[in-house]
Amino acid sequence: MPELPEVETVLRTLETQIKGEEILGVDVRLPKMIDRSPKEFEQKLLHHTFRTFSRRGKYLLFGMGDLTLVSHLRMEGKYFIEPDDAPVRKHTHVIFQLKGHRQLRYNDTRQFGTMELVEGELDYRHFHGLGKEPFDITCTGDYLYEIAHSRSIPIKTLLLDQSVIAGIGNIYADEICFDNRIRPGVSCARLSRKQCEGIVQSTKTILSEAIRCGGTTIRSYTSSLGVTGLFQLQCQIHSQKHCGVCGTPAKTRRIGGRTSYYCPNCQNCR
DSSP states (O other): OOOHHHHHHHHHHHHHHHTTOBOOEEEESOGGGBSSOHHHHHHHHTTOBOOEEEEETTEEEEEOSSEEEEEEOTTTEEEEEEETTSOOOTTEEEEEEOSTTEEEEEEESSOOOEEEEEESOOOGGGGGGOOBOTTSTTOOHHHHHHHHTTOOSBHHHHHHOTTTBTTOOHHHHHHHHHHTTBOTTSBGGGOOHHHHHHHHHHHHHHHHHHHHTTOOOSSOOOOTTOOOOOGGGGOSSTTOSBOTTTOOBOEEEEETTEEEEEOTTTOOBO
8 A cells, every 4th residue: 555655656657747737527437436426526536626735645736716625545556647549448437537638547556545535624623533744743753652651552553553644555564664673563552752742753754755755665656657666675674684783684474464574683672
């Protein structure tokens, strides 16, 4: 599933390509993907213009004045910008007709992606029960410590909980744990305030660097947007055969249904 850096990269790329574009028509080919009937969906969006581009957790937010299109890529969602006479790819489920004979096409092999329309203003601080944004000044070690000490679950599970910190996924959770020399299976209730501070700082640093690199392509989210994730070249432990620091063979463990990578030598907090 695309994580925060990938979503941010897609968002910024779309902003450079479709900002100011007017929607001339919408073709919904998979109705279950949207939050209303295809006819109403098109009627609401018709002649609206892509004005603002923002993100909340892993949600893409396309502002159109009094209307916001909210898109979640889920596991395999991708956006393509193509000429309207180009062959439509298999698994293309929503097509937005733009000016200049161009189309914004949403493709999703797994069909898990969602789109919804929000009318009027909405308090995105509490959108869909999402927790704090990693870069918010209120996302601190103290904040994480108070939550961690109220639960007895693995720190990896806590980092993946979108109601705590929004946007962290499997790849970056492994890298954050590694950066703090903490094994992903450690009970979060055992962590000190200093360790929680380190985890939050690593989260900000690693996600910032991943955004700078355009995310990763360990899980493909690329499309005709020309987005290429290079952060995978900097991963120290996730999907690695050996630790990027000491060279020890990496080990894996299933935590919360996800494969977690760790170094048995470097990650000595267990």
